[in-house]
Amino acid sequence: MCKRMQCKSNNYGKGGTTMKNIMINTGNYIAAKAAIMAKPDVVAAYPITPQTTLVEGIANYVASGEYKGEYICVESEHSAMCACIGAAATGVRTFTATSSHGLLLMHEMLHWAALARLPIIMCNINRVVGPGWNIWADENDSISQRDTGWIQFYCSSNQEIFDTVIQAFKLGEHKNVALPVMINYNAFILSHTSMPAEIPSQKEIDDYLGKYKPLWRLDPENPITFGNIIMPADYEKVRRAMQDAHENAKKLIPEIAQDYKKKFGNFHGDLIEKYRCEDAETILLAMGAIGAESKVSIDNMRKEGYKIGLARIRTFRPFPEEEIVKLAKKAELIVIDRNISCGYEGALFTETKGALYGKSDAKVSGFIAGLGGKDVPYNHVEDICKKAIKGKLKKTIWYGFEEVKK
Amino acid sequence: MSKKYNVVTSISYPKVGAMGKTGSWRVFKPVFNKDKCVKCLRCWIFCPEGAVKKNKDGSVSIDMDYCKGCGICANVCNVKAITMEREEQQ
Numbered sequence: 467m468c469k470r471m472q473c474k475s476n477n478y479g480k481g482g483t484t485m486k487n488i489m490i491n492t493g494n495y496i497a498a499k500a501a502i503m504a505k506p507d508v509v510a511a512y513p514i515t516p517q518t519t520l521v522e523g524i525a526n527y528v529a530s531g532e533y534k535g536e537y538i539c540v541e542s543e544h545s546a547m548c549a550c551i552g553a554a555a556t557g558v559r560t561f562t563a564t565s566s567h568g569l570l571l572m573h574e575m576l577h578w579a580a581l582a583r584l585p586i587i588m589c590n591i592n593r594v595v596g597p598g599w600n601i602w603a604d605e606n607d608s609i610s611q612r613d614t615g616w617i618q619f620y621c622s623s624n625q626e627i628f629d630t631v632i633q634a635f636k637l638g639e640h641k642n643v644a645l646p647v648m649i650n651y652n653a654f655i656l657s658h659t660s661m662p663a664e665i666p667s668q669k670e671i672d673d674y675l676g677k678y679k680p681l682w683r684l685d686p687e688n689p690i691t692f693g694n695i696i697m698p699a700d701y702e703k704v705r706r707a708m709q710d711a712h713e714n715a716k717k718l719i720p721e722i723a724q725d726y727k728k729k730f731g732n733f734h735g736d737l738i739e740k741y742r743c744e745d746a747e748t749i750l751l752a753m754g755a756i757g758a759e760s761k762v763s764i765d766n767m768r769k770e771g772y773k774i775g776l777a778r779i780r781t782f783r784p785f786p787e788e789e790i791v792k793l794a795k796k797a798e799l800i801v802i803d804r805n806i807s808c809g810y811e812g813a814l815f816t817e818t819k820g821a822l823y824g825k826s827d828a829k830v831s832g833f834i835a836g837l838g839g840k841d842v843p844y845n846h847v848e849d850i851c852k853k854a855i856k857g858k859l860k861k862t863i864w865y866g867f868e869e870v871k872k
Numbered sequence: 873m874s875k876k877y878n879v880v881t882s883i884s885y886p887k888v889g890a891m892g893k894t895g896s897w898r899v900f901k902p903v904f905n906k907d908k909c910v911k912c913l914r915c916w917i918f919c920p921e922g923a924v925k926k927n928k929d930g931s932v933s934i935d936m937d938y939c940k941g942c943g944i945c946a947n948v949c950n951v952k953a954i955t956m957e958r959e960e961q962q
Contacts, residue, residue: 583881644879682877690874691884695891700882707880 486664493656496624496663497563497589497649498523500631502533503671504587507558510538510549515601516653517565517591543568547575547586554584555692557683559635562586565653566593566607573611579646580615581704582692583681583711585638586646587631588616592754592804593653594838602839603652605754605805609782609813611648615708617715618782621651622758624661626734630780633722635675642714644681652755652804653839666730674729716784737786739778740793742768746775748855749797750847751790751818753779756802756836762844767851774851779814787821794828800854802847802865804836811862831857835865889938894921898941900956902934908953915945915954 489496498520501509511521527533536553540546543564550560564572569590579586590608594600608618619634621627627649634647651657666674684692696704720736727733739757742764743749752760757778764776777793779786793799803812810816815832822828831854836842850865874885884890911930923939924932934945946954 581881583879681879682881682883688874689886690877691886693882694884696882703880704882 487667488662489665490660490662491624492519492658492660493621493624493627493651494518494520494591494658495523496628496661497631497651498527499665500628501561501563501587501589502527502535503665503668504559504561504632504635504675505672506535506561506587508536508538508550508553508560509533509562510540510546510553510560511562511564512540512543512546512568514543514565514568516593516657517563517568517589519658520563520589520591543571544575547572547579550586550588551575551579551582551584554579554586554680555582555684557678557680557685559639559678560584560586561588563589563591565591566595566601569607569611570595573614576611576614576616576646580708583644583708584646585635585644585678587634587638587649588646589627589631589649589651591653591657592650598838600838601653603655603755603804604837604839605650605652605803606837608648608650609805609807612783612813615645615712616783617643617645617647617712619647619649619780620753620757620782621649621656621780622734622739622755622778624656624659625663625732627651627656628663628665629726629730629732629734632671632674633726635678636722636726637715637718639675639678640714640718641679641681643711643718645708645711645715650754655755664730664732670730674726712784716781716786719781719784735778735780737779737781737784738789738793739776739780741776741778743775743777743793743797745773746797747773748800748851749775749777749793750800750802750851751777751779751814752802752847753782753814754804756804756842756847759842759844760802760847763847763851766844767848772851772855774855782814782817785817785821790818790821791825794822794826794830798829798855799831800851801830801832802835802842802850803832804834804842806834806837815862832862833865834862840866893937894940895923895935895937898939898959900941900943901936901959902939902941902943902945902954903957904932904934905953905955906931908951910951910953912950914948914950918944918948920944 554560592605594604638647723736801815916924923935943956
């Protein structure tokens with residue numbers, strides 16, 4: 467984490483006229499700030515550890531009068547998503563947040579939101595799925611929602627959480643996208659860790675996002691039926707339109723990231739954040755907090771003479787297939803998954819190999835690490851990379867599993 | 873006519889018979905006795921299909937192209953001016 471701070475060029479602490487408003491707080495409170503600055507008309511959420519402080523943060527803004535929208539306290543996550551769908555269907559901006567079991571309870575409605583093309587913005591704090599009851603970081607919750615049609619971002623710092631929430635509204639509400647967006651970040655490692663984040667002024671955010679123009683809405687003056695029966699050929703068109711929207715999002719995400727950089731100065735990569743990849747012979751692929759931690763590992767290994775780089779996947783859906791193919795043209799790949807699709811392997815590993823099919827023969831090594839919130843410090847990442855570079859790996863390796871067995 | 877939205881999702885716009893002539897689904901048909909009718913319009917209010925039409929003189933008639941024969945009109949009629957009869961086999 468510390469390394470990321472050093473890498474980033476900014477003005478805080480220097481004072482003077484360029485001094486920006488800095489908020490030092492946890493990922494959840496910073497996400498809450500971003501959410502209310504986007505001025506959603508409706509927030510409907512149900513608390514669950516480790517997301518609780520995010521909705522608590524929004525509740526504080528309701529109490530202080532800073533958030534003037536409708537805040538609906540619901541009785542479950544399924545209801546939270548339903549309330550957001552209902553509100554979004556009337557053509558207003560909506561936000562919610564959840565985690566783990568809450569996300570899974572929403573599952574049916576996640577499909578609904580995406581098929582209805584409602585740009586609901588949601589933070590999901592990646593947490594273990596039980597049983598065993600465990601509240602720490604693990605990406606199986608959101609990975610299991612891969613096929614719901616939601617755009618999925620994975621963040622690696624509190625600044626990135628703030629910027630991605632704002633960018634998510636811009637992206638999801640774009641007329642060529644019109645899809646719900648899930649902003650994922652690791653439980654506790656980000657949700658409960660304080661870091662500074664630059665907060666633009668409300669006017670800057672207002673000007674950037676503009677007024678939401680829905681593609682369709684329920685309106686008594688203009689009656690339509692939504693969610694009616696549709697025949698197979700028409701249903702296929704709906705799915706195809708969603709796929710096209712994801713392809714559009716894939717083009718828009720880099721454009722939005724560049725535009726945001728110009729306006730606000732912050733950039734966290736586009737579909738992928740590339741770190742020291744230029745001359746790399748080996749590139750590490752990771753998501754979330756491991757992606758941030760790995761920068762330290764890359765720097766250390768570079769000092770030892772390894773030509774290694776990092777490609778941190780920011781968007782898992784749409785999947786940055788072409789970018790990965792480009793990386794594999796010059797380098798072998800190592801994939802770390804904080805998830806496991808039991809019966810096969812880590813999801814990012816599978817997707818990466820799939821992206822390369824017919825386009826590259828690069829060696830790809832897959833590792834499972836950090837399940838159940840197990841710490842993955844930078845020296846473990848170095849160890850993983852060195853093992854992969856040396857070995858002729860084919861099957862997935864569960865890193866550090868022996869110590870668990872004892 | 874409602875405004876069309878430029879989006880591919882499951883939206884349908886109001887029109888007569890979007891699902892074809894649903895009267896063919898009918899097992900029972902409403903038989904309307906004009907002499908008993910007191911023009912209270914309860915059948916017109918309750919018909920879920922909009923198949924009960926209000927005439928200019930305040931009386932009603934039933935659009936058999938779209939009446940599914942649910943019997944709600946007969947059920948709500950206070951003067952028993954509508955009775956349900958089994959459709960003859962086609």
